[in-house]
Amino acid sequence: MAQAMKIAIVDDEQDMRQSISQWLALSGFDTETFPSAEDALKSVGTDYPGVVVSDIRMPGMDGMQFLKKLMSLDSALPVIMITGHGDVPMAVEAMRVGAYDFLEKPFNPDRMTELAKKATAARRMTLDARALRRELGDGTTIMKKLIGASPVMERLREDILDIGQADGHVLIDGETGTGKTLVAHALHAVGAKAGRKFVVVRLAGQDEDGLGIKMFGPMEEGGAQPLVEQARGGTLVLEDIESLPMALQARLLAWINDQGTPPETRVVAVCNMQEAGNVCEDALRPDLFYRLAQMKITLPPLRSRGEDILMLFTRFADQFAEEYGCAAPTVTAQEAAQLLQAPWAGNIRQLINIAERAVLQSRRGSGTISSLLMNDHEDVQPQTMTTEGKPLKEYVEAFERMLIDNTMRRHKGSIVGVMEELCLPRRTLNEKMAKYGLQRSDYL
Numbered sequence: 001m002a003q004a005m006k007i008a009i010v011d012d013e014q015d016m017r018q019s020i021s022q023w024l025a026l027s028g029f030d031t032e033t034f035p036s037a038e039d040a041l042k043s044v045g046t047d048y049p050g051v052v053v054s055d056i057r058m059p060g061m062d063g064m065q066f067l068k069k070l071m072s073l074d075s076a077l078p079v080i081m082i083t084g085h086g087d088v089p090m091a092v093e094a095m096r097v098g099a100y101d102f103l104e105k106p107f108n109p110d111r112m113t114e115l116a117k118k119a120t121a122a123r124r125m126t127l128d129a130r131a132l133r134r135e136l137g138d139g140t141t142i143m144k145k146l147i148g149a150s151p152v153m154e155r156l157r158e159d160i161l162d163i164g165q166a167d168g169h170v171l172i173d174g175e176t177g178t179g180k181t182l183v184a185h186a187l188h189a190v191g192a193k194a195g196r197k198f199v200v201v202r203l204a205g206q207d208e209d210g211l212g213i214k215m216f217g218p219m220e221e222g223g224a225q226p227l228v229e230q231a232r233g234g235t236l237v238l239e240d241i242e243s244l245p246m247a248l249q250a251r252l253l254a255w256i257n258d259q260g261t262p263p264e265t266r267v268v269a270v271c272n273m274q275e276a277g278n279v280c281e282d283a284l285r286p287d288l289f290y291r292l293a294q295m296k297i298t299l300p301p302l303r304s305r306g307e308d309i310l311m312l313f314t315r316f317a318d319q320f321a322e323e324y325g326c327a328a329p330t331v332t333a334q335e336a337a338q339l340l341q342a343p344w345a346g347n348i349r350q351l352i353n354i355a356e357r358a359v360l361q362s363r364r365g366s367g368t369i370s371s372l373l374m375n376d377h378e379d380v381q382p383q384t385m386t387t388e389g390k391p392l393k394e395y396v397e398a399f400e401r402m403l404i405d406n407t408m409r410r411h412k413g414s415i416v417g418v419m420e421e422l423c424l425p426r427r428t429l430n431e432k433m434a435k436y437g438l439q440r441s442d443y444l
């Protein structure tokens with residue numbers, strides 16, 4: 001499940017450290033500062049739940065040595081290097097060694113925030129992927145991650161169990177952040193191939209020739225086995241299938257056709273094209289599309305899952321509050337309405353991010369959920385927010401549940417307090433709590 005994200009700031013100059021830290025904290029990040037690389041290495045390393053911002057010129061271990069050390073511990077850790085003005089060769093060298101990006105002094109605060117957002121999002125994806133990988137053998141744990149009581153979610157859970165047991169190829173599509181990668185893992189974990197090989201290939205942004213060799217061979221002298229071989233007997237996940245060049249589509253089809261039925265290796269193709277109004281079908285040759293889409297799972301955008309939004313927000317906010325050791329933010333009625341109406345272009349991934357920043361804000365005692373939503377949706381005018389296709393009943397129920405939940409928390413489980421505040425007779429309150437699965441003992 002989503003992990004809290006930190007930003008480690010490493011600089012020998014105290015002023016610099018503090019101003020970076022303050023700026024990032026104001027933008028809603030959880031920062032920690034270190035006066036030297038040696039100090040930072042006591043906390044930052046493999047699986048560090050966050051990203052690093054480091055100065056290059058420091059006494060003792062300098063930024064380049066620090067970067068190399070970090071890359072040897074965890075090559076996927078995003079490290080943003082701060083370089084002196086005009087230090088181009090240094091910046092180039094840092095990128096070559098594996099830095100995520102660099103910032104030139106004096107740095108532009110907005111660029112810093114942008115980079116921090118992108119880097120923490122990338123980090124979260126890496127850690128999510130690692131966590132999923134560790135749980136691959138355990139279908140129940142993965143299924144439990146799929147939160148949501150909406151009919152589409154119930155249906156999705158059933159589909160995963162059914163399709164997981166079947167042995168044809170699967171196509172998953174849906175907007176970004178809707179859970180496609182999570183579902184790909186779940187399909188494997190609950191299926192007949194659980195415990196067998198599970199190989200993920202990212203197809204976007206790869207050079208065609210290199211990708212062809214990586215996927216299908218021929219095996220290079222002393223090189224790694226082709227991915228289709230590595231996945232033999234298990235599941236081969238092809239992320240961003242829409243980016244697969246035509247020539248490789250032909251090779252993939254030939255390989256799939258060679259496998260016979262039922263296929264020895266299951267292909268789970270993940271298509272990311274829905275947001276642009278495009279469909280996967282247009283990007284793939286038809287014969288390949290039909291082979292891959294023997295079974296198809298389309299993940300719904302968050303905005304169409306009205307009643308799940310508040311539940312997801314509350315769950316993630318609670319979880320982050322626990323990780324950060326503070327109280328979960330209370331959501332006002334107005335904020336709940338805004339959460340329900342936001343366009344959620346980044347779907348659940350974006351909601352997780354907002355829940356985390358809301359918790360950090362409330363820990364500092366400043367900021368509102370509204371301002372976070374506004375910040376995230378600056379290009380969106382309120383009138384373009386739509387409630388299209390969502391029954392009023394869903395909203396009202398989600399809202400009612402959230403309100404009772406919030407009030408119970410504030411009154412620490414005192415039924416009388418909640419009855420008074422919400423002007424509800426005891427019996428109605430009890431009935432509603434039972435309906436929404438809320439238990440008094442959870443609030444005491």
Ligand SMILES: Nc1ncnc2c1ncn2[C@@H]1O[C@H](COP(=O)(O)OP(=O)(O)O)[C@@H](O)[C@H]1O
Pocket residue numbers: 001002128145146147148174175176177178179180181182183348349352
């Ligand atoms: N139904 C769900 N309930 C709770 N968390 C979810 C759900 N679906 C996805 N997530 C979480 O949302 C984030 C984005 O999901 P991911 O599978 O990476 O999306 P995609 O691959 O479609 O971009 C991940 O942290 C994932 O664990």
Ligand SMILES: [Mg+2]
Pocket residue numbers: 180181182
């Ligand atoms: Mg994904």
